Every structure is written in C-alpha cells, then in structure tokens.
Amino acid sequence: MSDRTASLLGAAAKYLPGGSTWMWNLPPELAFVVDRGEGSHVWDTRGKRYIDYVLGSGPVLLGHAHPAIVAAVQAQAARGSTFQWLSEPTIRLAEAVGQAVPCADMVRFVSTGTEATMFAIRMARVFTQREKVLKFEGGWHGLHDYAMVGNWRTGEAPYPAAVPDVGGIPKGALDSVLIVPFNDLTATREVFETHGQEIAAVIVEPLQRAIRPEPGFLEALRDLTRRIGAVLIFDEVVTGFRLAYGGGQEYYRVTPDLATYGKALTCGYSLAAIAGRADVMETANPARKGGLEYAGLSGTLSGNPIACTAGIAALGELRKPGVYGRLHALGRALRDGMSAIARRRNVALQAIGDGPIAQPVFIDPARRITADRDFKHADGKRAARLGHELIRRGVFVIPGAKMYVSLAHTDADIDETLAAFDAALAVVD
Ligand SMILES: Cc1ncc(COP(=O)(O)O)c(C=O)c1O
Numbered sequence: 541m542s543d544r545t546a547s548l549l550g551a552a553a554k555y556l557p558g559g560s561t562w563m564w565n566l567p568p569e570l571a572f573v574v575d576r577g578e579g580s581h582v583w584d585t586r587g588k589r590y591i592d593y594v595l596g597s598g599p600v601l602l603g604h605a606h607p608a609i610v611a612a613v614q615a616q617a618a619r620g621s622t623f624q625w626l627s628e629p630t631i632r633l634a635e636a637v638g639q640a641v642p643c644a645d646m647v648r649f650v651s652t653g654t655e656a657t658m659f660a661i662r663m664a665r666v667f668t669q670r671e672k673v674l675k676f677e678g679g680w681h682g683l684h685d686y687a688m689v690g691n692w693r694t695g696e697a698p699y700p701a702a703v704p705d706v707g708g709i710p711k712g713a714l715d716s717v718l719i720v721p722f723n724d725l726t727a728t729r730e731v732f733e734t735h736g737q738e739i740a741a742v743i744v745e746p747l748q749r750a751i752r753p754e755p756g757f758l759e760a761l762r763d764l765t766r767r768i769g770a771v772l773i774f775d776e777v778v779t780g781f782r783l784a785y786g787g788g789q790e791y792y793r794v795t796p797d798l799a800t801y802g803k804a805l806t807c808g809y810s811l812a813a814i815a816g817r818a819d820v821m822e823t824a825n826p827a828r829k830g831g832l833e834y835a836g837l838s839g840t841l842s843g844n845p846i847a848c849t850a851g852i853a854a855l856g857e858l859r860k861p862g863v864y865g866r867l868h869a870l871g872r873a874l875r876d877g878m879s880a881i882a883r884r885r886n887v888a889l890q891a892i893g894d895g896p897i898a899q900p901v902f903i904d905p906a907r908r909i910t911a912d913r914d915f916k917h918a919d920g921k922r923a924a925r926l927g928h929e930l931i932r933r934g935v936f937v938i939p940g941a942k943m944y945v946s947l948a949h950t951d952a953d954i955d956e957t958l959a960a961f962d963a964a965l966a967v968v969d
Contacts, residue, residue, distance in 0.1 A: 545585045548573045562597075564938060570931050577604030579948035582936060590936035591953050593943035598778055601804040601867075601896070602857050603948020609807055612853035613846055622844040629848035636855045637805075637815055640786055642795045643774075644815035648824050649843035653777035653802035654682030656812040657743065659824075660798045661686055663814070663835045664741035664771035666823040672738045674700070674731060674770075676722040678912025679745050681775050681800075685709050690719035691912075700731045721911040723754045728764065736768040741798075743773040746788030750892045750899040750942045751909055758794040765797075771820055777802040777812065781858055782867070783895040791895070807854040811847035863947060864895075870945045870954060871896040877958040879905075885965055899942035900926065900961075922968055929964035930957075 549571055553559040559571075566572075572584035580603055582592045595601065602609065616629065634647040650656050661673050673686055677699075681687035688709055689702040700718035718735060720727045722744075732739070742765050746758060765772040774796040779788035781804040789795050798816035805811060814821070814837075828834035841847075857863070875891035875898045882889035888904050901909065902919035909915070920940055927939025935957050937943055 545573055548585060566931065566939075567928065570928055579603040579605075580946055580950065580953050588934065590931070590934050591949070591957055592936045593945065593957075594936050594938055595944040595946055596808055597938075598782075598803040598944050599806065599808045601782060601944075601946055602807045602854060603946045604808075606807060606854075606857065606948075608853045608857055609850050612849045613809065616846050616849040619845075621846050622841055624840065627845045627848075629845040629852060630843040633843075633848040633851045633855075636852060637801065637813055640781070640855065641799060641801075641815050642786055642789050643797065643799050643817060645818035646821035647813055647815045648821065648837050649848070650812050650814070650837070650839050651810045651841050651847075652682070653775075653800060653812050654684055654687070655839060656777065656800035656802055656814050657681040657687060657773070657775055658684040659835065659837050660773045660775075660800050660814050660816075661741055661743065663798065663820055663823045663837075664773065666833060666835045667771060667820045668740040668769060670738055670740040670770070671716050672718055672735055672740060673716060674718045674720060674728070674735075674739055674742045676744055676748060676912075677719050678722060678751075678915075679743070679748050679775070681743055681745075682777075685713035686717055689714060689717050699727060700735075721913055722748045722751060723757050723910040725757060725760050728761070732764050732768060736770075739765075739768060739770045741765075741771040741773050743775055745775045745778065746792050746794070747779050747783065747894050747897070748912070750894070750897055751911065752892075752894050753792060754910055758792050762794050762796070771798055772796040774799040776800060778897075779895075781805060781855065782897075784864055785858055804858075805854065806847050806850040809847035809850040810841065811843070811851055857947075867896040867945065867947060870949050871898055873951070873954050874898045874943065874945060874957065877954065878961055881958060881962045881965060885962075887965055887969070889965075893942060896945035897942050898945065902926075925968045926961075926964055929968055930960055933960035933964060935960045935964075 558565055575583050575585045582590050637647045638644045677690050688705045692705040693703050700720055702714045702717040702719050718731055720731055742761055774789055776787040776799045780801040783791040797820055800814055802812035823835040824837040878891040878900050890901050890903055890905050892899050892901055902922045903917055924940040927937045930937050
C-alpha cells in the first residue's frame with residue numbers, strides 16, 4: 541500500500557466513524573480512496589482503475605467530469621456560489637424541470653433527496669390536513685424519521701404497523717406511517733379501507749429499488765389516492781431523468797400529484813427538487829408564513845446557482861436524441877449478460893432492474909420478485925461477496941446493491957464487466 545493511501549485510510553479511520561461517510565464499508569484488503577473520476581471510470585490513489593457502477597450512488601448519469609458540466613460549473617463559480625435569492629440558473633432550471641416532468645406545474649429546490657421527500661410529505665399533510673403516510677416495504681426515501689421505517693427489518697411488523705430501521709425514531713413518527721408490501725394491491729386496498737380518511741399521502745418509488753411495478757399497480761395507486769383525496773408522491777430521486785427524460789411518470793405513464801428529484805438532476809452537485817400540482821405546491825408559498833397552511837420550505841443552499849447551473853447543463857445533455865435508447869440498451873446488455881453467464885454456470889441468479897439499473901440477485905430464476913419480502917429467498921451474503929470479488933477485479937459496485945450505468949459506459953466497458961462477473965461468480969459459488 542502506498543504511503544499516501546495508508547495515511548489517508550488511517551486518517552479516515554481516525555476521524556470518520558467507521559472510516560466512512562455513508563452506510564457501508566469495505567473489508568480492509570479492498571479498501572481504497574478515490575483519486576479522480578472521468579467518464580465511466582474512477583481511479584484510486586494507488587493508480588488502480590475501476591469501471592464505476594456506483595456513480596456516486598446514482599447522480600453521475602453522464603459520467604464523471606462531463607465536459608459540459610465542468611465548463612458550466614467553472615463559469616458560475618467565478619460569478620458567485622450562493623445568494624439566498626433568485627438568480628437566473630435557479631429560475632431556468634425550475635423552468636426546465638417544469639417542462640420535462642408531467643406533474644410539474646411548479647418546482648421547489650432543496651439540497652438532498654432526504655429533504656425533498658421529507659418536505660413533500662409535509663406539503664401533503666398541510667394540503668390534506670391529515671397525518672398518515674403510506675409507504676411500501678423496502679422503498680427508500682432517504683434518512684428522515686418518516687423514511688427510516690419498514691426498509692430493513694422486513695416481515696417483523698404486523699402490517700401496516702411500521703417498524704423502525706434504526707434507533708432514534710420517535711413513536712409519533714412511527715405511528716404516522718403505514719407500511720404495505722410493494723405491488724400488493726390487496727393489502728393496499730385494505731389499508732385504504734381502514735385508514736383512508738387519515739391518509740395524507742402515498743409515497744412510492746415507481747421502480748422500487750430494482751423491482752418493477754406490476755402492470756396496473758401505479759395506476760391503481762393513482763385511482764385510490766384520487767378517490768380519497770390523498771396526495772400521490774412519486775419519489776423519483778432515482779428514476780427522475782434516468783428512466784426517461786420525464787422520469788418514471790413518463791416511462792410508466794402515471795402522473796402523480798407530487799414528485800421528488802435529486803441524483804441525476806445535476807449529475808453530481810447537491811440539489812434536489814419537489815415538483816407537482818400547483819395547489820399542493822402552493823403550500824410552499826412564503827406568503828403563507830405564520831399560519832399552519834404553510835409547509836415552511838427553505839434551506840441555506842437550496843437552489844444555489846452552482847448546482848442549478850450543473851442541472852441546466854445536465855438536462856441539456858439528457859435532452860439530446862438517442863440518450864434514453866442508449867441508456868436502456870446498456871442496462872439491458874448488462875442484465876442479459878449477467879443472466880446468461882449465471883445460466884451457463886448453473887448458478888441461480890436473476891438480474892433485475894429497468895433502464896440503466898441492474899442488480900444481480902442470487903435467487904431461483906423461476907421465482908418472481910415483486911416485493912422486498914421476496915428477497916428473503918435470496919442469498920444476500922453471496923451477493924455481497926460477489927460485489928467484493930467485482931471490486932477486486934476493478935469493477936466498482938456497492939456490494940449487494942444495484943448497479944447504475946451511465947451514458948459514458950461503452951460496449952467495451954460492459955464486456956470487461958461481464959468478464960469480471962464471470963470470474964467473480966466462479967469464486968463465490
Ligand atoms: C428513491 C430515493 N429517495 C430519496 C433518497 C435520498 O436522497 P439523498 O441521499 O440525496 O438524501 C434516495 C437516496 O438514495 C433514493 O434512492
């Protein structure tokens with residue numbers, strides 16, 4: 541290990557809890573420090589190159605250090621970084637999101653996806669004057685108190701009661717969240733029958749992690765929420781600008797009342813958005829300040845011009861012809877390639893996902909995966925070991941999680957990845 545890498549990892553272990561700033565870590569023999577990223581690759585401080593399927597946990601849909609984004613950010617940085625008041629990039633990006641997203645009459649910017657879903661839920665509560673939120677087991681909406689329930693401890697709760705994933709979630713927060721398995725319309729209808737008049741919002745990832753919605757599921761949510769006057773929130777932090785330019789709502793053809801964005805919106809700068817119906821978005825109007833009809837949206841760096849400039853440049857690239865055809869083709873090639881290799885090796889594996897998202901799951905290919913609880917039939921430890929073996933072979937993934945493909949990935953990258961996958965699979969049997 542080079543002195544620089546050893547010293548950096550030593551300082552990380554000393555100053556960052558668990559040597560990490562996120563929710564995962566690597567075994568010591570695989571630990572590395574990113575030195576730089578370009579296109580579909582990152583390099584570590586020892587000079588080792590990785591094909592990157594982490595993409596910063598999804599934002600870097602155009603590839604690292606995309607020239608159009610670098611130029612836009614450099615130009616704005618020299619003109620000032622943040623003003624807490626309107627600037628042209630903020631307004632122009634709101635306009636671009638408004639034109640891209642079917643549900644977006646209006647848009648509000650915050651800094652992270654966690655804030656976006658937290659505020660969307662609050663806006664729905666203010667709008668409906670109701671309290672409960674229905675979310676789907678395993679659906680990820682960030683780390684606030686209404687989101688860190690029903691994700692990790694699958695099957696422990698008497699549905700629709702919520703079980704916390706971490707410590708520190710107050711009982712009041714738990715009591716206001718209802719949990720139902722994804723794609724389970726029977727359970728959803730039952731909860732609507734019992735709690736309908738208390739439900740402020742249904743929040744759903746249109747593609748839940750890598751699990752596709754069953755035909756008719758999102759349409760039924762649209763119908764049920766409309767009938768009881770609840771707000772339907774699509775959490776498009778992952779799917780936004782990734783499955784299609786108009787996100788999951790364009791791709792799956794169901795328009796929610798509110799939608800949350802982040803990640804690919806700026807391809808790597810800290811910005812997120814809430815977009816939606818004008819009457820619900822009006823709860824963010826500062827003219828309401830002082831009353832309980834106000835949802836109180838703001839944030840020191842919300843809508844800062846550097847991130848918004850990056851967003852304008854990113855959306856400009858993503859609007860170009862052929863982008864989504866290419867992203868879907870790359871994702872398909874990766875999923876089909878992994879499935880074919882597993883079949884040849886007689887390994888029970890499915891490569892799930894949609895668009896430029898792929899996740900290898902060690903599970904009987906005949907078993908349908910429609911909800912998070914289906915993963916109890918999968919070998920998650922083996923998936924984590926596979927991830928470690930991929931990293932060892934120069935393919936950067938979050939072990940056991942989904943893989944993100946960017947527009948910068950080449951056919952040669954996919955071929956090289958599949959060769960590494962083949963070799964990795966041979967040693968994680
Ligand atoms: C669907 C979804 N919603 C919300 C979030 C939270 O976003 P952030 O990490 O920017 O707070 C994430 C993050 O992974 C996500 O995947």
